[in-house]
Amino acid sequence: MSPANPVTLVVGACLRDARRRRMMLPEQSADALRIxxxxxxxxxxxRRRISPTTLTTLTxxxxxxxxxxxxxxxxxxxxxxxxxxxxxxxxxHAERLAACADSADIIRWQSTVLLPGxxxxxxxxxxxxxAPLSRPGAPREATGSVVYLVDERVIQRAGxxxxxxxxxxxxxxxxxxTGTDIRIVPGTGPVPQPAGHLxxxxxxxxxxxxxxxxxxxxxxxxxxxADAITASFAATDPASSRDALHRAADAHRAVVTPxxxxxxxTEARPCP
Numbered sequence: 203m204s205p206a207n208p209v210t211l212v213v214g215a216c217l218r219d220a221r222r223r224r225m226m227l228p229e230q231s232a233d234a235l236r237i238x239x240x241x242x243x244x245x246x247x248x249r250r251r252i253s254p255t256t257l258t259t260l261t262x263x264x265x266x267x268x269x270x271x272x273x274x275x276x277x278x279x280x281x282x283x284x285x286x287x288x289x290x291x292x293x294x295h296a297e298r299l300a301a302c303a304d305s306a307d308i309i310r311w312q313s314t315v316l317l318p319g320x321x322x323x324x325x326x327x328x329x330x331x332x333a334p335l336s337r338p339g340a341p342r343e344a345t346g347s348v349v350y351l352v353d354e355r356v357i358q359r360a361g362x363x364x365x366x367x368x369x370x371x372x373x374x375x376x377x378x379x380t381g382t383d384i385r386i387v388p389g390t391g392p393v394p395q396p397a398g399h400l401x402x403x404x405x406x407x408x409x410x411x412x413x414x415x416x417x418x419x420x421x422x423x424x425x426x427x428a429d430a431i432t433a434s435f436a437a438t439d440p441a442s443s444r445d446a447l448h449r450a451a452d453a454h455r456a457v458v459t460p461x462x463x464x465x466x467x468t469e470a471r472p473c474p
């Protein structure tokens with residue numbers, strides 16, 4: 203497998219995550235494999251091929267569950283098709299994506315249909331039929347290394363109810379106020395955007411693009427989506443994004459808050 207193969211990068215990130223969760227030093231893992239520390243780090247960064255034997259040694263060392271070890275083993279065995287995509291649809295796929303996010307130096311998460319997973323409250327995730335990431339990516343340190351690009355039409359939708367979306371937008375405003383970089387892309391973007399979620403992860407061994415869904419994550423080593431994400435980022439700025447969040451929040455609150463003499467309702471009505 204090439205070092206650019208997303209399988210190598212993803213499995214390596216998951217192994218590093220497992221080692222850290224066991225609070226083990228790289229030297230301990232390197233000793234178990236009878237290699238030096240730079241070679242061990244190259245495995246974790248996806249710059250060196252991971253053999254099935256190496257994978258088994260490390261998952262045993264980290265006391266991974268049979269479910270987790272089996273999922274990594276089957277992911278490692280996948281071959282890139284003509285599309286250059288590998289699919290992780292086994293139990294724990296959200297946790298493996300979170301492990302990749304923890305290893306990434308730069309993350310650009312673009313969403314054109316629903317709010318990005320790390321920004322979802324549990325109530326919102328339940329309403330839209332998704333499971334939030336077990337280790338959400340927001341808030342993170344305000345280093346500028348993570349940006350969430352959200353289509354403006356997403357925050358205008360009410361979801362299950364206007365009250366739910368108003369609460370979700372209050373959550374986004376709180377995150378934005380504490381340093382999370384949330385950019386609202388105008389509804390008419392500069393270029394057609396791919397539908398759904400798209401995550402660009404700059405891992406130590408190279409970039410990986412992921413399409414997370416409620417029951418799977420697709421990983422791809424292609425750079426085909428990079429231009430679309432860059433164009434969306436260029437069309438935004440923090441001030442206009444903040445204004446768009448406030449406008450959407452006010453619109454949903456207006457639906458939730460009853461006027462004098464009017465009947466209270468919490469059911470959704472789309473924003474104009």
